[in-house]
Amino acid sequence: MAYRSTIRHFTYVFDDLKTLLAKATPYRSGDALAGLTALTYEERIAAQIALADVSLKTFLNEAVISYETDDITRLIIDTHDAKQFAAIAHFTVGDLRDWLLSDDATTTTLQQLAFAFTPEMIAAVCKLMRNQDLIAVAQKCEVVTRFRNTIGLSGCLSTRLQPNHPTDDIKGIAASMVDGLLYGSGDAVIGINPATDSPATVETLLHMLNDVINKFSIPTQSCVLTHITTGLQLIERKAPVDLVFQSIGGTEKTNHSFGVSLKLLDEVFAAIESLPKGTIGNNRMYFETGQGSSLSANAHEGVDQQTCEARAYAVARRYQPHLVNSVVGFIGPEYLYDGKQIIRAALEDHFCGKLLGLPMGVDICYTNHAAADQDDMDTLLTLLGVAGCNFIMGVPGADDIMLNYQSTSFHDALYVRKVLHKKPSPEFEQWLLQQGIMDDEGNRLTIDANHYLLKNI
Template structure:
């Protein structure tokens, strides 16, 4: 089915829903690379006008990738709840935008399972950055394991102590560096330099020993492949969260070497360990605009819509954490700071709209046209939008993955500036250890560090 709109003196026609969605997307380098972007600003505006007049039900009537068998598409169909959809069933995409801006958080949360990812992506294409922030901040998606993440007035941090050789002492020291700035309540998560089972188990055990030694209410994760995590659990490793990168199509997930069956098996294994205290949300997923295109699994769909389809996969599982690695894939997909900022706000909005506990890795690669000032803008915009968590590394420079993220002190500064706190269980521990003062400000943690040095060295031997 084709779609048309007259803009100025020109009648613009879009051959199908996939083409309309692509042309309505704010400009980004990935869609240009894929050859599906609007050819001019006029075409983009015409597509946005046309999309605004499109009934939401069009997304139930027309599949974006009907020509292929796709388990993510099947999952999206199965997830759709007609009762949750009913309050908005009569709306166009443009009217849905107005509805979201006027609705309260409870109303928005109540329709989450009535939305398809394509509906969420479509409405985001009509929204300014301020709209994305205004709606997202009304939605609270709360999840728990040993800490409770996503509560109003809080922002959590993933403490990312990566090391280029997976050296246990290096990882432990880096983790402590994050802890003294109050980062770690989302997770202490290590990207291993290799995906071997021996290294995975060694790092998982060291992180668990660190937790136990200091009686910390935190969860840890070794971000190896899901099949490695399953093997590690079978061998008795202390696995808290299971990690996997996911995408919005079966073909793109195959590029990651993963199927929905793998994710189901991993979740069942992790839940059986019963390691949580305040909850049992055991999965951690990462996504990113451009992932499907980079694996030739996008099927001609724009990268932002493909990203939003990945959230259908995420919400099928008991996720504690989901984050987009927004600028990590590179300038081929998000060229500069402006595109990265826009994409981060889109991803966060769409994820929360669909009921996903969204965080963002506020980041960029060194060959992108971006810098830390762009990341400051995105961080504070996301905090205003109520992001569940962000990722922090020493000095904002990940020495293993070779990209720029946030520093630990960025998180501390943000909490102090905006009056936000860590997750309640972790904030209590920080106060007990005098790592934060009565006003929630970091103290330098000299007393705790002096008393902990010997234990750290012993654990890492």
């Protein structure tokens, strides 16, 4: 089906819904690289005007990737909540935008509609929104998950403590971990990106994390971000696995490039049932995504990278994850060229994930060859804090010495909690108070060399 829009007596024609979505997307380098972006600003506006008039029902009848050839399309269609959708079935994309920004779109209503929305619907409405619109709507979404603590409550902002080391040195990782804990980081997860995917190395790291968490009774969870097949081996070996990790994408071909499939994810999700339960819940999957991953794998199927990203969230929500993280600027300037594009993409990802019912966090980051700097990250950090982001990263000095990219530091987390009056997860906050690390106003206390953690790690 073709879509049309007329500006200044010139009619723009978009051959199908996939093309229309791509042309309506705010400019980014990845879509230009793929040859998908609008050629002029006027064409982009024409596409947005046409997109605003598209009925939401269209997204159930016209797939951007064929139902027959893509398992994520099948997942989206087969799990769609038609009963809840009936309340908004008369909306166009423009109507949905207006409704989301109205007082009628409450937290409770948005939670009920999570499976009534398809990723393509949410990607479409996202393309019609300014940055402040994305923030205003996402701020109304509350997605709460639990394992050893509670993540995602309104008024809270959690952190992933990321103590990576280029050689997986236990002492180096432990030093970074203690540093982060003493700055109040680590309630979302203490998560290590290993330098090697060796099962023996990963198991060693898991035992170290488990020993520290148990020794100091820390109400948090651990994860070593290894491939899910390695995670499955470790589950079978009875290793102390808390959260199971996997990178995912928005097309079947993308996931194939990651060495993963829905069938494999189903197998791992079933295997989790054999593990000891969390103390207050059992959300235990951890997914990472990022705009540009499908394009970098030559698996985007002609779909723009923001829509591909939203489709990845359909995969994530199938497995009731504890955490979902958009590593927004990690892939590089070929996909998000500068600070402006990274900021926009991060707000899009957070918005789309939250509306689709996911516990969204963002790795506020950039690579050293991107046209971005730490001032851009400060801006994005503050915007995401206002938008109600579930968690961010805590990296020593904001500089990951293993992955060689720039993220956010323990100090950055303290800043955004302070200025926005945010707290860690309630269970973790109580632990920080008991340890004398924070006071009840959220201020970090001076730590001397005799502190219990430093003496006994």
